Amino acid sequence: DAKTTQPPSMDCAEGRAANLPCNHSTISGNEYVYWYRQIHSQGPQYIIHGLKNNETNEMASLIITEDRKSSTLILPHATLRDTAVYYCIVRVVGRGSTLGRLYFGRGTQLTVWP
């Protein structure tokens, strides 16, 4: 699975959009971008994933650049409860997949302040 690079920390004012970047310049054609987050001392929580089109769900939006070398997770109206470590993971889905194995890096510590 391709390696990702994320800033170690970011902060955001409550109510504003939080934009978390991820660089995955070595991504290959059959690799998807996944985002998870981990609130302190809890298990990681799946947020969203995508291949090349932008994706949106009730939690967040995922914007993937046209060359797929980077992506941005957007939390449109951050709340204090969004304070967490956010992990960007790139992985193969389907043939050649690592199946149940996720490679977590260090992620980005997002702090939302009031």
Next chain:
Amino acid sequence: KAGVTQTPRYLIKTRGQQVTLSCSPISGHRSVSWYQQTPGQGLQFLFEYFSETQRNKGNFPGRFSGRQFSNSRSEMNVSTLELGDSALYLCASSTGTGGYEQYFGPGTRLTVT
């Protein structure tokens, strides 16, 4: 739908002892993966079970083992505990097919003294 449950939530053991942790996946999920999380190493994959078979294994010594039952519940065992085994142990369940989104339990906090 109930989430992933792990028992016990907290555990204190002594060096040299063994421990068994339990994970009940989301109903209908057939894959269970286990991870170890420490401040120094972060989240590291231990192994994955699917339909009672181990189909993926991380780089951990043989003291770490697991199994899965026919109802998809899984257990992991650590024998001859070392101080360095103190960690948060997380399990994640998934359907085992398709996008493979994993849903994590709250973890078991193991302290070895």
